[in-house]
Amino acid sequence: MLAVWGAQPLYAVDGMAIESGQDHRTDMWRVSAQWQWSQRWLQGERWHVGGFWSLGLAQWEQNVPGERTRLREIGLTPTFRLQANNLRGVYLEAGIGAHLLEATSLGNKRFGTAFQFGDHFGFGYRFGASGEFDIGYRYQHLSNAGIKLPNSGLDSNQVRLLYWFR
Numbered sequence: 001m002l003a004v005w006g007a008q009p010l011y012a013v014d015g016m017a018i019e020s021g022q023d024h025r026t027d028m029w030r031v032s033a034q035w036q037w038s039q040r041w042l043q044g045e046r047w048h049v050g051g052f053w054s055l056g057l058a059q060w061e062q063n064v065p066g067e068r069t070r071l072r073e074i075g076l077t078p079t080f081r082l083q084a085n086n087l088r089g090v091y092l093e094a095g096i097g098a099h100l101l102e103a104t105s106l107g108n109k110r111f112g113t114a115f116q117f118g119d120h121f122g123f124g125y126r127f128g129a130s131g132e133f134d135i136g137y138r139y140q141h142l143s144n145a146g147i148k149l150p151n152s153g154l155d156s157n158q159v160r161l162l163y164w165f166r
Helices: none
Strands: 015-023 026-036 047-064 067-084 089-101 115-127 133-143 154-164
Touching: 015 047, 015 133, 026 154, 047 089, 067 115, 089 133, 115 154
Parallel strands: none
Antiparallel strands: 015 026, 015 154, 026 047, 047 067, 067 089, 089 115, 115 133, 133 154
């Protein structure tokens, strides 16, 4: 099992993040843990493609006049980053993962299944003496990819703050 996680113990979390986002009349908060990959692809003189696993817990809250509903979800997402070799500065990222919702509706939105795909793309900036601070923007779409109707989905613009331990 440890080999699957890059020969690191599961508890050796590399980073923690908090995120906040919005869809039309829907707010989202997420906390997540990150496990950075040691593998680098397309390594160049200054840039490479790397990434990390992100395991997060989120709460979505819809504010409709006279109604307030909440929905929690858990998700696991591999995220690929085009980043500088020293892990500092501007980056671009994209990922697609699996999410499990506690229910199949949120206010007037219907999801068809509790299982959802969550894809995102974004950009950000990593800084600090050892690149420990990370601030970014993400656009995320959650839907069941048409597995079962209805499939309202959720789209959100998110701000993400991440602290890397190593």
